[in-house]
Amino acid sequence: MRRKNLLVILLVVVVIIAVAVAALLMGHRPVTLPEGTQEEIAAANGYVYILAGEEARWIPLPDEPYNIRLTMTDAQGEQTVNVITLTKDSAVMSYSTCDNQDCVQQGVVTLDNKGTRPLGNMIICLPQNVGVELYSTQEVLDMLSEQAN
Numbered sequence: 001m002r003r004k005n006l007l008v009i010l011l012v013v014v015v016i017i018a019v020a021v022a023a024l025l026m027g028h029r030p031v032t033l034p035e036g037t038q039e040e041i042a043a044a045n046g047y048v049y050i051l052a053g054e055e056a057r058w059i060p061l062p063d064e065p066y067n068i069r070l071t072m073t074d075a076q077g078e079q080t081v082n083v084i085t086l087t088k089d090s091a092v093m094s095y096s097t098c099d100n101q102d103c104v105q106q107g108v109v110t111l112d113n114k115g116t117r118p119l120g121n122m123i124i125c126l127p128q129n130v131g132v133e134l135y136s137t138q139e140v141l142d143m144l145s146e147q148a149n
Contacts, residue, residue, distance in 0.1 A: 045137065046134060050132055
């Protein structure tokens with residue numbers, strides 16, 4: 001019984017650290033916003049903001065499932081791979097070459113469940129410095145409106 005308690009405490013600490021690091025790495029709001037008119041932006045089901053190393057980009061959620069393969073070189077010169085699968089209402093880290101596989105085990109974030117997940121709208125691969133944030137179209141339009149003011 002004592003061992004199970006320690007595992008639960010350790011898991012909680014890991015999640016808290018992951019959220020804190022994610023907040024530092026990704027900030028509260030994305031640095032950039034999607035380009036296009038309000039009508040073009042409103043036409044999408046939602047958006048994902050992908051931060052991979054120093055590169056960041058917005059991708060509208062597709063009508064059909066779509067895989068994004070991110071290939072980078074880590075500090076040791078090794079090639080790393082993350083595959084993010086997008087659907088019309090979700091994102092999931094479907095594959096990663098990281099050792100711990102925490103990002104894959106975080107599961108799917110959907111427009112419906114992002115308010116109830118421990119990491120909210122985010123999927124984070126700390127070892128490979130990759131983050132994914134899922135936003136509804138309305139959230140993106142609100143960010144654009146805030147930026148305009």
